[in-house]
Amino acid sequence: MGRKNNNKKKATRVASGGGSNSFSPVRAFSNNNDINNGDELSFIRKENRQQLSSGTYNEPTLFPPKPNMFLDPNRMQNKLYNSSPKNRSATATRLIQADQMLIEIEKIQKERGKDYYDDNLVDISLLKSDSSYIRECVLWIKAYVSTDFRVPCPSDLLIGSPLPECWTHITSLHPLSDNRPQLMRVDAFSFVILLAAAIRLGQPQERFSLQIVHELHAHAEGKYDWLDFDDLKSHDELRELDEAYLRFALAWTGIKRARAMYRNEGQRVAMPQFQSRDDAATQSKSLLQSIETFAKEQCHYCPESPVGLWNLGYVSSQVKHNGRHPWRSLVDFYNQMCDCCLLADKADDDFYRAEAGIEAAMALVLGGKPNIGYPLKSGEKVQVLRDFGRASLDDYEEGEQIGFPIGGPTPAAAREAMNKEMRRLRHKVPPETLQEGETVIVPHWEVARIWNYAMKAYLRLEAIGQGQCVYGESTGWDIAENFLAGKFGALEPNRYINCPQVGFRVTRDKGTWPCGHCGKYESNLLQCSRCKSVHYCNRECQKKAWKTHKLECKAA
Secondary structure, three states, X not given: OOEOOOOOOEXXXXXXOXXXXXXXXXXXXXXXXXXXXXXXXXXXXXXHHXXXXXXXXXXXXXXXXOOOOOOOHXXXXXXXXXXXXXXXXXXXXXXXXXXXXXXXXXHHHHHHOOOOOOOOEEOHHHHHOOHHHHHHHHHHHHHHHHOOOOOOOOHHHHOOOOEEHHHHHOOOOOOXXXXXXXXXXXXXXXXXXXXXXXXXOOOOOHHHHHHHHHHHHHHHHHOOOOOOHHHHHHOOOOOOOOHHHHHHHHHHHHHXXXXXXXXXXXXXXXXXXXXXXXXXXXXXXXXXXHHHXXXXXXXXXXXOOOHHHHHHXXXXXXXXXXXXXXXXXXXXXXXXXXXXXXXXXXXXXXXXXXXXHHHHHHHHHOOOOOEEEEEOOOOOEEEEEXXXXXXXXXXXXOOOEEEEEEEOOOHHHHHHHHHHHHHHHHOOOOOOOOOOOOXXXXXXXXXXXXXXXXXXXXXXXXXXXXXXXXXXXXXHXXXXXXXXXXXXXXXXXXXXXXXXXXXXXXXXXXXXXXXXXXXXXXOOOEEOOOOOOOEEOOHXXXXXXXXXXXXXXXXX
């Protein structure tokens, strides 16, 4: 027991668990018999994430073939349109609606003709007076936002209409933390036109697109009198758009462009004369901060969408540049992916059901749900689910109960474990610090549940030709699949498996890996030719690590 401070009353301790069940660091135990209760996602709801779950899952694990990077737009479209209208999912319906929008854009461009405007760059005042151009801009925004930029679009369609000339005056890319307008004024109509231009300026023009996004963000955040989104209600084509929708679309475009530049340094400099001026905005940390800012805005402007949580999870996964502890980042990532799954389920979105489910399964394997097993002085073994949001007694309100889900063979063992956890809080031991004898253990039945949930969504995507869109979760797929296939240990009912790796150790999108001996991050490491899962700086590091690695090395 302890005090929050000298002026506070004692906090109340509550040890969850205990009783007559037999618990150990490798055995499942629970203070509730079954938190599934017929709800496929019940076990990842927030209140149940903070509980110990039962140790069985009876459904066979699904192992469909892993998607590849080869995209065949014609095949994808054929399978999409061949799906039965009666059984068509909401995901398929959104994709078809977006494709119909592109068809309408093509029709508008053909009716306008290539020679309607004298140049590919046109004064924005002329574009604002062209109702067909305004309609086209609305369609671009809606098509891409409704499908999270997954809709395939021919390049001739992207360049089939002129761009507003004023975007060429946005010559610098400022960090969002020090952002300032470069155009004199941007009204709501100009905002829509420039946003559509940013969407159309994709690969390899991500840098130019992000400059427009940052410019629009500066005007929107500035709350200038001339930018009144209510003005859109006066235009027939724009009446369906509002500030929340456009800010969400702007954030999504910013994330897509910033992430492309974050992954590929070659896309960070659009023009050499601006390189030194924009160094701050194009640094990896700055780009990641932009992604995080935009992701939070997505959560704010459209809280019912899973997209914002997905993008916040992406930020959590980039431990090389987010400044957080790798294990704490993983715990945050797991919670974000679970919440993303829940929102995807409400939105009937199979893309995020599959993607977030795969990533949540991977996070569980790597210790995203911090189940800690350890022996007591009495020799009895217990398990504790630690709260990474509470590092000391100061994090509890006065009079608040302090409780931990604790499992032990006897009530006395649970009380002894509670005393140890209270000592950690009094001494302010960080939750991510493992003490001697402590082991992170994985509830494989939870991994199997969320994995199967993701695979069912993936198979539905495969049925409409969209399975390849899940390829970006390749790392998570490999880790979760290998775990469930027993490559890290046999899966037995009511028995946990020791965590094969605690926390993130790979900055996935940057293509860097840690050396299996010295831990140094590099992009060109040697791979163990036998198991193909560990990397080394050189032969010397590989030889030094072999004594330990040979115990776990298995042919892939």
